[in-house]
Amino acid sequence: MEILDTDILVIGAGLSGLRAACSALERSPHLRVSVATLKKGPSGSSFANRNNALGIQIPLTDSEKNDYVKEVLALAKPGFVKPYLVKIMAEEASEAYEFLKGLEVRFKSDEGGPSRFKGCFSNVERAFVFEDLHHFYESFSGMFRSLGGDFLAGLRAVSFLVDDDGVHGALFADESGNDVAVRAGAVIAALGGPAGMWKYNITGPGQSGYSYGMLHRAGVELKNAGFVQFMWAEVKSGNFVPPGQLFRKENRLAAMAEPFYFGDMTLSSHEEQFRQRNTHCPVSWGLEDRSLDVTLASCRNEDGVVVVQLGDGEWIGVAPMAHSGNGGAVIDEFGRTGVRGLYCCGECATGMHGADRIGGGMVLSGMVFGKRAGEHAAKSVRTIPSKDRLRGLCSGQNYCTPSQREQLAEMLQSDATILCSRACFKWKRELDATRENESLTALAIVRDLCHLEEMKFAASRRSSAT
Ligand SMILES: Cc1cc2nc3c(=O)[nH]c(=O)nc-3n(C[C@H](O)[C@H](O)[C@H](O)COP(=O)(O)OP(=O)(O)OC[C@H]3O[C@@H](n4cnc5c(N)ncnc54)[C@H](O)[C@@H]3O)c2cc1C
Secondary structure, X not given: OEEEXXXXXXXXXXXXXXXXXXXXXXXXXXXXXXXXXXXXXXOHHHHOOOOOEEEEEOOOOHHHHXXXXXXXXXXXXXXXXXXXXXXXXXXXXXXXXXXXXXXXXXXXXXXXXXXXXXXXXXXXXXXXXXXXXXXXXXXXXXXXXXXXXXXXXXXXXXXXXXXXXXXXXXXXXXXXXXXXXXXXXXXXXXXXXXXXXXXXXXXXXXXXXXXXXXXXXXXXXXXXXXXXEEEEEEOOOOOEOOHHHHOOOXXXXXXXXXXXXXXXXXXXXXXXXXXXXXXXXOOOOOOOOHHHHHHHHOOOOOOOOEEEEOOOOOEEEEEEEEEEEOOEEEOOOOOEOOOXXXXXXXXXXXXXXXXXXXXXXXXXXXXXXXXXXXXXXXXXXOOOOOHHHHHHHOOOOOOOOHHHHHHHHHHHHHHEEOEEXXXXXXXXXXXXXXXXXXXXXHHHXXXXXXXXXXXXXXXXXXXXXX
16 A cells, blocks of 8 residues: 655645645645645636636625624524634634735626625625636645645545544545555545535535545534535526526426416415525525425425426426535634544534525635634644554545445435435434445434434424423
């Protein structure tokens, strides 16, 4: 088995991984910092998403910061959130903005300078949007290289190498399937979220989707894993379909059983929900307008597709597509997980948002906690373990075969998408016995969904008893 050495190993080359890697080198230029990733070039949701643009929440004034914190906390229910992490994000947003300006990202602007927009779930024009993600990648990766960092591309991370004393590196498979171990004094997980595991998804490429599984196996505490964001998109093209277009009263749904007119729901009692639903693209977990999506999702056919006839007579097939996750490792203000030397940032970390997240909040989180994780790892890096010690920790490969993965993708799509079906409870028991990273990610998600279902059931029993 090949063994490589570095001081700080960052896994994942999205914006959070690169931010962590650059900040480690800025703090301690003498350290070796390596970024390992599945594929060469832009990957993940950061640089390769189909919109070719990203929004970032940047509260500038004290009052904007207070409002931002309030909005994030209000949206976090029924998920888990650490308010002090939200405050840190608000406080350090301006710094993230300056950093992006330093990378010369291309902000959408008008004559007065960069324009500000409302993010999903927010009524405040506080986000900046930058375009041309290829340029963003070139600029960011160029900065990392010029600081002296190196990429280890073509490596699929399989497990963190952990013992009672913390993390000592990670085990990878190279493109031919051979084991490669990397010894390191600190490891930063920036592997992105789970959305790539769903049959229908609109996440970026190069996503294994099993960050939660790897973190779970390493003994890291996970929260909010069930709160995956789904957006309605056309199955044929993958293009996002605005909810406002679907929820028009003239649309007709070809439901599984009896067709009905969606317009039946446009009773005045639903007016507020329709209005609210148009303020966010992802399906909400905590707002009342969720019931509209639940209704729509219950009309999926056996392929998981809702067939809708639009007012102009055209039929389209739409499905809820996994877009990104709001869950992951519970971290502290320095990106530390409970495992010594193992840090986490970006879409595989949580606590700075809960069930629902303001659009533009994830990029901010990746920039702020990526920076913090990199700095702290550089300050606290330990000596790398001996090769013999490392070999003893290499526990073999634990990821699914393509057909197992396909099965999981089908299962997540049919039973763990917006609705938590009864089958989830069965899956939970079956997945409990598994060891593969993908299955463990699915287990974390399904466990959360079942817990949520049980809480809802208990609440409805309590209210019917009173
Ligand atoms: C279409 C789309 C639009 C979005 N728009 C916005 C927006 O406007 N604002 C916002 O805040 N958020 C937005 N998001 C979410 C946001 O883009 C992502 O959450 C964020 O970019 C994630 O960054 P990251 O660095 O954590 O992970 P990613 O950018 O996903 O990077 C993960 C990295 O890990 C690598 N990797 C994964 N698994 C392995 C493995 N097993 N071994 C080795 N490497 C691995 C990947 O190849 C990649 O390099 C959007 C997401 C999508 C899909």
